[in-house]
Amino acid sequence: MNGIVSCGVYVPYYRIERAAIGAALGTSAGRGTRAVASYDEDTTSMAVEAGRRALGTAPNVRPAALYFATTVPAYLDKTNATAIHAALGLDPSAGAFDMGGAIRSAAGALRAALDAGRPTVVALSDIRTGLPGGADEREGGDAAVALLCARETDGAPLLAELLATASTTSEFLERWRVPGASYSRQWEERFGEHVYLPLAESAIREALRQAGVETGRVHRLIVAGPHGRAVKRAAAAVGVKPDALGDDLTAVVGNTGIAHATLLLAAALEQAARDEVIVVVSLADGADASVWRATGAAGTRRPGATVAQQVVAGSAVPYATFLTWRGFLEREPPRRPDPEPPAGPPSFRTEAWKFGFVGSRCRACGARHVPPQRVCVKCHAIDRMQPERLADVPATIATFTVDRLAYSLSPPVVAAVIDFEGGGRFQCELTDVDPASVGIGQKVEMTFRRLFTAGGIHNYFWKARPVR
Numbered sequence: 001m002n003g004i005v006s007c008g009v010y011v012p013y014y015r016i017e018r019a020a021i022g023a024a025l026g027t028s029a030g031r032g033t034r035a036v037a038s039y040d041e042d043t044t045s046m047a048v049e050a051g052r053r054a055l056g057t058a059p060n061v062r063p064a065a066l067y068f069a070t071t072v073p074a075y076l077d078k079t080n081a082t083a084i085h086a087a088l089g090l091d092p093s094a095g096a097f098d099m100g101g102a103i104r105s106a107a108g109a110l111r112a113a114l115d116a117g118r119p120t121v122v123a124l125s126d127i128r129t130g131l132p133g134g135a136d137e138r139e140g141g142d143a144a145v146a147l148l149c150a151r152e153t154d155g156a157p158l159l160a161e162l163l164a165t166a167s168t169t170s171e172f173l174e175r176w177r178v179p180g181a182s183y184s185r186q187w188e189e190r191f192g193e194h195v196y197l198p199l200a201e202s203a204i205r206e207a208l209r210q211a212g213v214e215t216g217r218v219h220r221l222i223v224a225g226p227h228g229r230a231v232k233r234a235a236a237a238v239g240v241k242p243d244a245l246g247d248d249l250t251a252v253v254g255n256t257g258i259a260h261a262t263l264l265l266a267a268a269l270e271q272a273a274r275d276e277v278i279v280v281v282s283l284a285d286g287a288d289a290s291v292w293r294a295t296g297a298a299g300t301r302r303p304g305a306t307v308a309q310q311v312v313a314g315s316a317v318p319y320a321t322f323l324t325w326r327g328f329l330e331r332e333p334p335r336r337p338d339p340e341p342p343a344g345p346p347s348f349r350t351e352a353w354k355f356g357f358v359g360s361r362c363r364a365c366g367a368r369h370v371p372p373q374r375v376c377v378k379c380h381a382i383d384r385m386q387p388e389r390l391a392d393v394p395a396t397i398a399t400f401t402v403d404r405l406a407y408s409l410s411p412p413v414v415a416a417v418i419d420f421e422g423g424g425r426f427q428c429e430l431t432d433v434d435p436a437s438v439g440i441g442q443k444v445e446m447t448f449r450r451l452f453t454a455g456g457i458h459n460y461f462w463k464a465r466p467v468r
Helices: 018-025 043-056 081-088 105-115 135-139 189-211 228-238 257-271 307-312 319-326 344-349
Strands: 003-010 014-017 033-036 065-069 095-098 120-126 143-150 160-168 220-224 277-283 287-294 358-362 385-389 395-403 413-420 425-430 443-454 457-466
Touching (some): 003 043, 003 257, 003 307, 018 135, 018 319, 043 143, 043 443, 065 105, 081 120, 105 120, 105 160, 105 257, 143 257, 189 228, 189 277, 189 287, 220 228, 220 257, 228 277, 257 287
Parallel strands (some): 065 095, 425 457
Antiparallel strands (some): 003 143, 003 160, 014 033, 160 287, 277 287, 395 413, 413 425, 443 457
């Protein structure tokens, strides 16, 4: 059976103060902040960012499959995991499959990856949105997590070993959303609390029994789910030591839905010592419990910012801007021609460049070309290029401009010319940036984003963002 050899977490840069929601609507929205995906992000692009971080710490492991789960897919009747597959540069022989629709899909995707017996990436990504003033808007949060599941013999040491799993299932109507609806609905809170508690107790008891672990040996208990009261009751009912109940991050990031249980597991593994026992429980249309033994290796292999560092980072976004990004506030469009939707054939022909950000390097003189070329601009050699992936290569701003006329859901547009380390110059848009803070010589990194949507087709490509 597989274990976890690598974790990658992506928490978006932007935050909204709950007090700002309350002030705008004249209600009490509580304290703290929630993470907000930017206007150019969706569940697919966030999954790519999490996947890059997971794969970056286990470069010797070649995934044989990718499972993607979300409650808000960018496409229906089209596999979203294929775009993630292309952006991560996985082998064509690696399968890519969507396993979405509900929060419990996360438990199913992870269980399938652990049972696969081959290296498998699990990407879990969610954008939690509800009606203005509602609980989902106030308490939700946006994030993505990717786990690389494999065996130690596949090329990387384990971060966590699975000791046991257990599930309890019951059909009940507690939370739902019909196709085409823009928000979910939820039954009266006391009903969910009444249903979830016995399911949680049963799953936890059985998982601990299978693992041969007594309650007193549990170092960390993680309980997650969209029903806040049921989560708190279930955590208290287990009877673990009080210090085993860590911060659930809902006060600073929000409840990230399908990603939340795994997000908390990744945060726990960053701090866990060798042989610590971690119990993870997800309450969503039933209860799923898993018991893990940490190896203590996570602290030595951190891909960029840790979960804790990402949580405290970020920049506040106004409530009106948040509503615009989510489509609840429609603003006057620009008086310019609508963007043309990307066409299928050219996107297919340029897949390595468009999704994988693969340039080329001349074998004759070593010059790097971004985008890839057939003819070298330096020595004019023809068809002597080798592909070179640049998505993870740092770059520096050579020059930039702030465009206040171009249309954007987050104006103004900041365009920059960047120079990659090792050669290659490219013009692109900057994102997650304050225009007043941009400067020549600033370090940037590439990030996978959605440029626009036209004709129902999402145009994915790469932008640059400041290195933080």
